Amino acid sequence: MSRISVIIDTDPGVDDAAAIMLALASPEIDLRGVTVVAGNVGLPASVGNACRIVALAGRRDVPVLAGAAVPLIGKQLFGKYAHIGDFPPDLMPETDYQPARFSAVRFIVEQARAAAVEGHGITICAMGPLTNIALALRMHPDVADGIESIVIMGGAFAALGHRTPFGEYNVMADPHAAAIVWQSGVPVVLLPLDVTLQALFADGDFSAMEAQGSPSGKALAGLLRRFDRGDLKRFGRPGGPIHDAMTIAWLLQPELFSGSHCAIGVTLYGPTAGQTWADLHNKSEQRPNACVMTHVDEVGYRRLLVERIAGLGAIPLTATPKREFHA
Amino acid sequence: MTSTPIIIDCDPGIDDSIALLAAFVSPELEILAITPVSGNQPLERTVRNALQICELGGRTDIPVYPGSFRPLLRDVIRGQFHGHSGLGNTSLPEPRKEAEDKGAVEFLVDRLGEAARTGKPVTLCCLGPMTNLAMALRIDPNIAAGVARIVMMGGAYREPGNRTMTAEFNMLADPHAAHIVFSSDIPIVALALDATHQVILTPEHVEQFAAVSGRIASTVADLMAFWDRNQVERYGSRGGPLHDPLVIAFLLAPHLFQTKPARVFIEHESELCMGQTVADWYNKSGLEPNAEIVCDVDAKGVIALFLQLFSRYQIERAA
Numbered sequence: 266m267s268r269i270s271v272i273i274d275t276d277p278g279v280d281d282a283a284a285i286m287l288a289l290a291s292p293e294i295d296l297r298g299v300t301v302v303a304g305n306v307g308l309p310a311s312v313g314n315a316c317r318i319v320a321l322a323g324r325r326d327v328p329v330l331a332g333a334a335v336p337l338i339g340k341q342l343f344g345k346y347a348h349i350g351d352f353p354p355d356l357m358p359e360t361d362y363q364p365a366r367f368s369a370v371r372f373i374v375e376q377a378r379a380a381a382v383e384g385h386g387i388t389i390c391a392m393g394p395l396t397n398i399a400l401a402l403r404m405h406p407d408v409a410d411g412i413e414s415i416v417i418m419g420g421a422f423a424a425l426g427h428r429t430p431f432g433e434y435n436v437m438a439d440p441h442a443a444a445i446v447w448q449s450g451v452p453v454v455l456l457p458l459d460v461t462l463q464a465l466f467a468d469g470d471f472s473a474m475e476a477q478g479s480p481s482g483k484a485l486a487g488l489l490r491r492f493d494r495g496d497l498k499r500f501g502r503p504g505g506p507i508h509d510a511m512t513i514a515w516l517l518q519p520e521l522f523s524g525s526h527c528a529i530g531v532t533l534y535g536p537t538a539g540q541t542w543a544d545l546h547n548k549s550e551q552r553p554n555a556c557v558m559t560h561v562d563e564v565g566y567r568r569l570l571v572e573r574i575a576g577l578g579a580i581p582l583t584a585t586p587k588r589e590f591h592a
Numbered sequence: 593m594t595s596t597p598i599i600i601d602c603d604p605g606i607d608d609s610i611a612l613l614a615a616f617v618s619p620e621l622e623i624l625a626i627t628p629v630s631g632n633q634p635l636e637r638t639v640r641n642a643l644q645i646c647e648l649g650g651r652t653d654i655p656v657y658p659g660s661f662r663p664l665l666r667d668v669i670r671g672q673f674h675g676h677s678g679l680g681n682t683s684l685p686e687p688r689k690e691a692e693d694k695g696a697v698e699f700l701v702d703r704l705g706e707a708a709r710t711g712k713p714v715t716l717c718c719l720g721p722m723t724n725l726a727m728a729l730r731i732d733p734n735i736a737a738g739v740a741r742i743v744m745m746g747g748a749y750r751e752p753g754n755r756t757m758t759a760e761f762n763m764l765a766d767p768h769a770a771h772i773v774f775s776s777d778i779p780i781v782a783l784a785l786d787a788t789h790q791v792i793l794t795p796e797h798v799e800q801f802a803a804v805s806g807r808i809a810s811t812v813a814d815l816m817a818f819w820d821r822n823q824v825e826r827y828g829s830r831g832g833p834l835h836d837p838l839v840i841a842f843l844l845a846p847h848l849f850q851t852k853p854a855r856v857f858i859e860h861e862s863e864l865c866m867g868q869t870v871a872d873w874y875n876k877s878g879l880e881p882n883a884e885i886v887c888d889v890d891a892k893g894v895i896a897l898f899l900q901l902f903s904r905y906q907i908e909r910a911a
Contacts, residue, residue: 333730333731334733335730335733337664337730337768337772338768338771338772338860368701368731370731371698371701371731400727400730400731403660403662403664403723403727404660404695404697404698404727405661406661441664441768444665445665533861534861535861
């Protein structure tokens with residue numbers, strides 16, 4: 266099996282944590298690095314949270330790199346759950362694992378340029394504002410050549426009104442970066458709120474995540490319980506979405522999703538700056554620049570996420586814990 | 593005498609080249625690097641032109657780092673008055689010197705980061721679209737502390753634009769980058785069209801430069817002659833405005849320039865006014881000034897300064 270080379274660009278964030286854990290739990294994915302951007306929370310908190318997620322999974326071989334602290338042009342906007350800030354240490358333990366002394370943007374540039382030479386492109390799963398990726402694409406013309414695709418959690422077409430009345434957070438927090446990425450010619454897969462809100466996770470899922478003793482599963486279940494993402498009035502049933510992990514799920518099991526190739530765009534200024542549009546019904550003459558997912562198999566997505574995270578770092582019941590003896 | 597460490601960020605370009613040749617023979621300036629950017633010409637051409645001008649001026653010791661290949665968001669626009677190659681009708685030999693492998697943005701992040709850590713800030717001379725510096729500032733905002741100040745050519749305040757009704761070329765070419773730089777809190781000296789249109793290089797001046805410039809005289813004469821806009825109704829005489837070289841003149845002889853402080857905003861949303869530089873002369877914004885805008889220039893003094901500089905090429909060793 267040839268593994269997929271992946272960089273996760275992220276602003277953790279609880280659902281980012283789920284995405285990183287899913288990637289770390291999946292042998293199909295060769296996770297090259299976790300590049301962090303200011304978004305849901307400020308850069309220091311998101312970098313610290315990313316280090317804790319990676320360290321808790323016992324994967325210090327995966328570098329965490331700090332990226333852009335502010336959006337390209339507009340004013341900084343934090344996420345709906347910005348108040349979480351640093352993950353509470355009782356749920357997600359603190360760590361001495363430090364970010365690499367190298368910038369996230371330059372890491373993406375170097376990985377992509379090397380991949381372009383090798384002829385085996387990297388995939389970027391983007392689950393925060395697109396600032397790092399936009400900067401990387403503008404550094405050198407051959408960066409785009411080394412990126413196989415960018416799988417983005419972002420946008421909202423019919424499912425508006427989550428963070429603001431008219432925009433989805435990741436795009437809205439840096440619409441200029443989104444415009445750069447979408448116009449780059451690199452294949453884009455978009456997972457908008459329209460699809461992420463179709464899969465809701467509730468108590469039964471949280472319990473299953475921690476049932477096998479996975480430290481990561483336990484931490485994630487704790488975060489999801491404490492910071493309830495449900496909205497009974499809006500969703501009509503219990504449970505809350507886990508947006509960002511869908512980017513990883515799409516790589517692992519694309520058959521769970523359906524959508525269409527179409528043109529997408531973003532409004533850069535005016536009262537609705539940050540609003541996204543997708544030409545789902547071929548009304549414009551613009552050529553398709555993205556594959557927009559519009560439906561997910563909810564049961565399949567929930568099973569994939571819960572089962573993989575439950576097994577991450579869990580010690581199989583039959584195995585004896587390893588002991589180390591010192592002479 | 594201690595020299596001022598500078599980095600010249602440019603898109604040569606005829607007037608950029610004149611600025612470079614002037615800086616090359618100014619011991620008051622320690623040129624750490626030249627960082628060409630896509631602007632007047634495509635990046636490959638601005639890099640090549642910078643290398644050729646280094647060879648012409650005998651300064652192959654200065655590293656040239658290739659910069660951004662396009663503006664942040666806007667479609668590319670090119671200069672209109674620099675000829676096919678960007679250097680008028682001159683035919684300079686193929687450069688022997690090569691550009692560095694490292695990119696200009698990476699260089700700025702590393703070098704300005706070092707300047708910030710060691711407390712020895714560098715002056716940036718910005719003669720083109722500001723994409724390189726904007727990218728570097730967004731990759732690492734801490735590098736702002738490594739910049740002593742920016743002395744830049746660009747914008748048009750009380751003067752109309754030169755590329756559109758409201759915009760000067762460098763600002764229009766990448767208004768988003770200019771917005772990032774003007775929002776950075778780095779002190780800026782702005783030489784806009786308001787200043788550069790006060791210093792017209794006339795055909796008579798060109799003859800004077802040809803007479804004094806020693807071994808580079810014929811190239812200088814060709815570059816300068818090509819610069820003649822032949823637009824007497826706009827500039828008051830034959831000739832062309834000495835845009836970019838004024839940045840070097842300001843560093844060497846600030847007493848020739850009168851400035852006024854103001855908060856500057858860059859329009860990056862309106863198609864009609866895209867790239868316009870807006871100065872808050874009378875503190876309507878409630879924000880502190882972020883720039884010293886040059887309002888008056890002693891044009892005779894500037895021409896005399898450049899004649900003196902270019903006469904050094906009579907004794908400067910050949911490359």
